[in-house]
Amino acid sequence: MNGNDRYLLVVEDDPGLQSQLRWCFDDFQVAISSNREEAITMVRRHPPGVVLLDLGLPPDPGGVTEGMKTLQEIQLLSPLSRIIVVTGDHDRDHAVEAIGLGAYDFYQKPVDAEILKLMVNRAYSVFELEQENMRLQAHQKEGPLQGIIGSSPEILKVCRTVEKVAPCDVTTLLLGASGTGKEVFARAIHNLSTRKNQKMIAINCAAIPENLLESELFGYEKGAFTGATQQTPGKIEYADKGTLFLDEIGDLPLELQAKLLRFLQERVVERLGGRKEIPVDVRIICATHQDLTTHIQDGRFREDLFYRISEITINIPKLKDRNGDALLLARTFLNQYCSDLGKGTKRFSEDAIQAIENYPWPGNIRELESRIKRSVIMADNGQITAEDLEINFDPQNNTPLNLKQIREEAERSAILRALNHSNDNISETAKNLGVTRPTLYNMIEKYNLKA
Structure with a gap:
């Protein structure tokens, strides 16, 4: 198979749906398997970028046991593969359970070709980004200086x-x-x-x-x-x-x-x-x-x-004062210990990434390295979670990545600070912020602030 082909593995036992999906994804190199054994053989032969996985597989087509086992085995063999589970209508609970086990997304039958194509293309883009990140880390020098890892x-x-x-x-x-x-x-x-x-x-x-x-x-x-x-x-x-x-x-x-x-x-x-x-x-x-x-x-x-x-x-700054470096170091240690300990390839779950970015790291890099090494040893599958890192993470306290949200929070904070400095004097607040009074009134209304 050409290494440049976009490779999609469809794990589905319904022949009619197999044909429909093969036709739907004519811009992919599509491989079809009908059961867990065939799927695992194909993953071993060539790890796919994206997997469309029906949870109802033989010999348990009416349940999800076989599909869940297939999900976990694929993750162990190919952690970078993005798995979209396909479930029956009114089967949301099992889909959520699959997401908890590391699936990228889920889709409920019946199939809408356009929506499913959007989901698969998006998943494949994430897969390519992860691959590129791995390549860059493999080829980059250790950092701005030999032995130093960081970009903050x-x-x-x-x-x-x-x-x-x-x-x-x-x-x-x-x-x-x-x-x-x-x-x-x-x-x-x-x-x-x-x-x-x-x-x-x-x-x-x-x-x-x-x-x-x-x-x-x-x-x-x-x-x-x-x-x-x-x-x-x-x-x-x-x-x-x-x-x-x-x-x-x-x-x-x-x-x-x-x-x-x-x-x-x-x-x-x-x-x-x-x-x-x-x-x-x-x-x-x-x-x-x-x-x-x-x-x-x-x-x-x-x-x-x-x-x-x-x-x-x-x-030398503390790790918590090095903006963005904790995750960069964590990925480096993850790749190092996966290799050193013979644990294959693992990746961080979304909650693990957020936990790494928000945890204060009182023990600095030494603590980070220790937690990553322990999690590589203890993680049950190809995905490392915040629980594996033994970090109690509250998503509500997570710093947003969305630029619009970040700007709005910064704006709101600046207005409140200026109002406090001027003792709620609108004219003085507007002058300090460098805006007109009408603009300030609009912003106060926008952020639901009371002057």
């Missing part, structure tokens, strides 16, 4: 800053909440720097016990302490000529802050138990989710060290 203005601004900072050998401080991807940005800086062919050594200052952190950073000589049986260079030395990433720098003990400050000033280290100064050429990138200015006021962080590590400061 907020994240693009950070990426532009990274591109400017990376070639300059300056100490950089990354500020952002836990799970926002600070280490990913640190690696992006390293990969765009003149040191990209050298090592990047990362150390988490909060994860290493205080009594071990000094030796981890600066190394030690043989016999420096009990158990020091051989000379061991520290992480700073290992990063020579490359980049040292100090994550959670806000948890660095005060006495070590003084030693790190000396290294940043002199660019030499002394191992524990040693007296030799060892020169090290390394770029330092630091990160923290804490407010270092508060730590300075409380005496927990040295002010002179703060100015040394923050020659350039980059603020």
Whole structure:
């Protein structure tokens, strides 16, 4: 079959209706099957763009059991296929049940050729968009920077800053909440720097016990302490000529802050138990989710060290502040884990998409990735729902996608705000909004507002 043909699978046991549908869709490559077994064989051979599925199939033509099973099996084999279920008259409940299981739409007999053609064409357009989206994701680079996925203005601004900072050998401080991807940005800086062919050594200052952190950073000589049986260079030395990433720098003990400050000033280290100064050429990138200015006021962080590590400061936004990026990241993780875990192809249901866009993501990207991975493992079919993501979603609180609706809500909000500012003075409100009084009265009436 030509890959450019629009492929429609009709699952229908009535020979008369089969012929009618084949004639109706002469602009499609139409395949006909009479039962579940034939339909599944055809889907395995060539996944269709759209499936017209009669729920009343043999051996249960009077019921819907066989049709529902066919629906679920097709979804597992070809999640991108759009399934339109065809039901008998007065059988709306079963149609709604099929929609709940992931069907794209439903149509009730008797067949009206024009309406059904509109539904199938619309479904096929959605199928093509999904395919194109998959192709773009497969061929696109990871994002504006290597390892960075996002298209929001907020994240693009950070990426532009990274591109400017990376070639300059300056100490950089990354500020952002836990799970926002600070280490990913640190690696992006390293990969765009003149040191990209050298090592990047990362150390988490909060994860290493205080009594071990000094030796981890600066190394030690043989016999420096009990158990020091051989000379061991520290992480700073290992990063020579490359980049040292100090994550959670806000948890660095005060006495070590003084030693790190000396290294940043002199660019030499002394191992524990040693007296030799060892020169090290390394770029330092630091990160923290804490407010270092508060730590300075409380005496927990040295002010002179703060100015040394923050020659350039980059603020990384929370996921909830990155407009549109949550869904982009979610789709990327979905494709990644479906591949890694051998789960075939899955897609998000409409309520899952709305939940992803509206959930505040307190754990940021780390939480999003964790929820997507778990849902890929636990989802029962080719569709991931808000329930699979374990997100309680209220559709009534959903942000609209319709531009007219968005504009009207923005207009209404602006009028209310202007009225409040002017204490309901119409002339002043009209002046502040840049409209005439008659226009303002019309808008107040339109949005049912009382001045």
